Amino acid sequence: MHVELDNKKNTMSVNTWVRMSWNDEKLKWDPKDYGGVKEVSVSIHEIWQPDLYLYNSAVYGVENYESRHCIVRQDGEVTWVAPTVFHSYCEFNYVLWPFETNTCVLNIGSWTHNGYEIDIRLQEAGFDLHYYSAGEWKVKNVTAHRRVKVYSCCAEPYIVLDYEIKMTRSSELYYHVIFVASIPIISLILVTFWLRPQSEMKLLLNICAVTIDILFLLYFGYKVPARINNLPLIVRFFSGCLCQMSVSIIVSAFVIHVSSSSFDIPIPRRIRNQLYGKLGRYLGLRNVIREIESQKLAEFEEIHDNPSPNLGTSDLSISGLDNGDQQCIISQSRNVKRLEWILLATAVDRFFFILFCSIFSILAIAYVRVGSDAFSKSFNIMNISPSSASENITGIDFFEGSV
Incomplete structure (x- = not known):
């Protein structure tokens, strides 16, 4: 057979x-x-x-x-x-x-x-x-x-x-072709949030992931009929990945713009307080915060070492400094503001990394539950033996058949 x-x-x-x-x-x-x-x-x-x-x-x-x-x-x-x-x-x-x-x-x-x-x-x-x-x-x-x-x-x-x-x-072949290939797709999405905020490699990795995902969806469209009532879970998963990649591209473009542009204004005070507080610790921003603190300390020492001769030692000002010292202090101040914007961009990256990890985990749990329910239902098959069909009809011709 x-x-x-x-x-x-x-x-x-x-x-x-x-x-x-x-x-x-x-x-x-x-x-x-x-x-x-x-x-x-x-x-x-x-x-x-x-x-x-x-x-x-x-x-x-x-x-x-x-x-x-x-x-x-x-x-x-x-x-x-x-x-x-x-x-x-x-x-x-x-x-x-x-x-x-x-x-x-x-x-x-x-x-x-x-x-x-x-x-x-x-x-x-x-x-x-x-x-x-x-x-x-x-x-x-x-x-x-x-x-x-x-x-x-x-x-x-x-x-x-x-x-x-x-x-x-x-389905051993499908396992290696589809499920093993989904691992690098997820990795490409998540690794972009750990690259340097100024790195344009973020967009390149996202575009690569989108291309791979679209190719898989085209393959699924070829293998699975278009008119079906129950869409495969794997197709839903790759479609969800494509939506997340679209969000990741927008986030990457925002992060690159924020971290690469020169802003003369500081970040809002409420946001700064959150980043320097518990939120910054939860998002793992200590290294960036230390760098900002070191820049602020260098700026303070520069002003402290060159006080104005017309002011007391407790009144620090840059008005009494020569042009070279003033430019150096202004440059350090701008550098601090730039680092704070980089801090904000890094916080956005870390936040979306945690968010995407949570989404992938929820999707995995949901798909496993739905898949297990569908799998158990598929095994609920009638198992009736010939003896259970007890109808006895006396016919003119007798026939017995087995397939």
Whole structure:
């Protein structure tokens, strides 16, 4: 047996052998009358055969079963093993793509005969997986049950065999291509907040991350159908990363502008007090604060070492200094203001680093919870044995089928 799923068409293809057996009163004979022959091989088109059809077939106008010979025994027992390929419609669950588990159903029954004419029964509870051929999809379990359906148009019952096939995708390649690649994307986003505020490498790394993310979204658009009700979590994650990258680019441009421009005005006092207080300690700004304090100390010492001759030692002013000393002190004062703006830019970087780490953590927890719920629901599959279908309909012709 071999199973293939077509995500674009929402179809499942099952290449398998169908074993059917029934009893035909017209094919009984006495072996003594025919030289001891107890069984013969005949063409299936030379005898009666049940008109079993795949109700949810995705391909019409095609014979479900290949023309192979069948075995007829002396007691009228007919055994027919027919190679076939079933093409059925299947509703896929893309929430956990590409690690999803899908359950598809084959609905098989007679096309023209009701339950009073043909009594279809199960020989086995599902497929024989001894000869299973593993492809992209791994068949985890196959269950089957027999049900009797009565349509509103007709009083006669119709028997349907339902085969439920549970499959998981062999997704090791997707793991290495998608999930491992998401690690450097997240790293590129976060590392930009630890570069020097004046570094233009921030924008370059953000552009690289945006390019990689867009390429992955284009790849997802090629692999996943456009019209689906359940968007994959991985697509939501990469879309969220793209939005965060857009914010990161804006923040990086602001930080570079603030830290590289020459501002003659100091930062607002309230903001300065917060940065020099607990907020600065929480954001790890001590090194920048020490540098600012050292610049302020140098400015104070410059003024203190060159006091005005017309003023007392306690009255410090730069008006009595020569032009060279005045320019030096003014330059140091501007440098202090510039460092304070760099301090503000660094604080913005650290704040968004913590914010983005929190967002990534929340998204990871949310996706794990949603993924685990979807994963548990995908395993909630009916497991009905043939004995549980206790309907007993006496038909004219008896048929037993197993897929």
